[in-house]
Amino acid sequence: MLRRRVIPCLDVADGRVVxxxxxxxxxxxxxxxxxxxxxxxxxxDELVFLDITAAPERRSTLLDVVERTxxxxxxxxxxxxxxxxxxxxxxVLRAGADKVSLNTAAVADPDLIxxxxxxxxxxxxxxxxxxxRAGDAWTVHVKGGREATSLDAxxxxxxxxxxGAGELLVTSIDRDGTGLGFDIELLRAIxxxxxxxxxxxxxxxxxxxxxxxxxxxxxxxxLAASIFHxxxxxxxxxxxxxxxxxxxxxxxxxxxx
Amino acid sequence: MTxxxxxxxxxxxxxxxxxxxxxQAFERVGADVTIAREPDDxxxxxAVVVPGVGAARPAMERLDGMGLTGALRPWLGGxxxxxxxxxxxxxxxxASDEDGAETLGAIAGRTVxxxxxxxxxxxxxNQVERTRDHPLFDGIADGAxxxxxxxxxxxxxxxxxxxxxxxxEHGARFISAVARxxxxxxxxxxxxxxxxxxxxxxxxxxxxxxx
Numbered sequence: 001m002l003r004r005r006v007i008p009c010l011d012v013a014d015g016r017v018v019x020x021x022x023x024x025x026x027x028x029x030x031x032x033x034x035x036x037x038x039x040x041x042x043x044x045d046e047l048v049f050l051d052i053t054a055a056p057e058r059r060s061t062l063l064d065v066v067e068r069t070x071x072x073x074x075x076x077x078x079x080x081x082x083x084x085x086x087x088x089x090x091x092v093l094r095a096g097a098d099k100v101s102l103n104t105a106a107v108a109d110p111d112l113i114x115x116x117x118x119x120x121x122x123x124x125x126x127x128x129x130x131x132x133r134a135g136d137a138w139t140v141h142v143k144g145g146r147e148a149t150s151l152d153a154x155x156x157x158x159x160x161x162x163x164g165a166g167e168l169l170v171t172s173i174d175r176d177g178t179g180l181g182f183d184i185e186l187l188r189a190i191x192x193x194x195x196x197x198x199x200x201x202x203x204x205x206x207x208x209x210x211x212x213x214x215x216x217x218x219x220x221x222x223l224a225a226s227i228f229h230x231x232x233x234x235x236x237x238x239x240x241x242x243x244x245x246x247x248x249x250x251x252x253x254x255x256x257x
Numbered sequence: 258m259t260x261x262x263x264x265x266x267x268x269x270x271x272x273x274x275x276x277x278x279x280x281q282a283f284e285r286v287g288a289d290v291t292i293a294r295e296p297d298d299x300x301x302x303x304a305v306v307v308p309g310v311g312a313a314r315p316a317m318e319r320l321d322g323m324g325l326t327g328a329l330r331p332w333l334g335g336x337x338x339x340x341x342x343x344x345x346x347x348x349x350x351x352a353s354d355e356d357g358a359e360t361l362g363a364i365a366g367r368t369v370x371x372x373x374x375x376x377x378x379x380x381x382x383n384q385v386e387r388t389r390d391h392p393l394f395d396g397i398a399d400g401a402x403x404x405x406x407x408x409x410x411x412x413x414x415x416x417x418x419x420x421x422x423x424x425x426e427h428g429a430r431f432i433s434a435v436a437r438x439x440x441x442x443x444x445x446x447x448x449x450x451x452x453x454x455x456x457x458x459x460x461x462x463x464x465x466x467x468x
Binding site: 005067 | 276312345378381408426451454
């Protein structure tokens, strides 16, 4: 049976792992390959690596960090942040990523999703959606959550999949870094409408939040950053709680070989 | 080759995916990787690996365009070690429903959409359940989790099901590993499957040494 995944996220700025609250107040939390190897050894099912200050001149730094990370952690790696073209996606995949997540560039140029999917397969294309609650709905934000768009998050999720996204990474901006738990209503609104895997992000505090995202939100995978970086909870604790709730998880840890 | 040295494994690069992790994983388990982009590159390695993700038709077109389809033929008879990974396994079957591509036809079967699946693509760790023992899985528990990322997978037709080595379930049961003599293929990504994945690649390297 397909396992529900627990995914540590490494937000990276200038080649270092950072974490802020609601996308600001960044704090240095370590070297990406080192953290990646630690997480692989602790049982992470996959890693997501978001270059949150991506700019063209930082491209080589990003590719170097991706390659060093891919050479140390024998688990899948998704990379996002600033990828705007098929050629840039090719470079990131060749550096050792398995999937690329598109966010701002996909909103600006929705055809990019289809172009990347037809070149690399839809399984390599993740569309990341940063959603801010607005009454009964959610609005898509771009540029690291700083800029609002007119897109409805649920409709954009449906359109992204129609255009070729093989997976969605759904982040609640309201919950990100707050420890208030994932936005279950947001997740449910999206998972009810799409058949691709949905990764829940933003707001995890304890193992029970991961259980709720999967059981109540319909998420296929759950992502968190600071609670793992700061060792508030171990990945194994989260998986044990998920297994106790009857969710299929991969319990055998993957040691760093 | 026979012995205990580092076998030379040619990994075919036809622009269909990440070679860094395959290269690194084989280095880790004691093999030397050379990247094969031309027919001559397939003349003298100890084994050939065809990796890849994505769709069958563009993959076949690229292999044809690079002149590699013919150069791969001598490696598909089972008398020399060959490992297809993900799309590299799918290409061993006769054809793909994905876009009607004719594939290499080394193992009877078709690649079909996993349309009974609760989610597609099938992304994540899933159990690989063996239908028989094989040295490729030495030291790996039956039902161990490996990492998958795909929407299509092989199903057999006719009596050729005896090449099947393992199956996995996602909505329906599909072929997750095949073996016929030295011709091997896995639908999952051993290079992304942690310790058990590295063990499987080490077992393949042992088979190459013994060949």
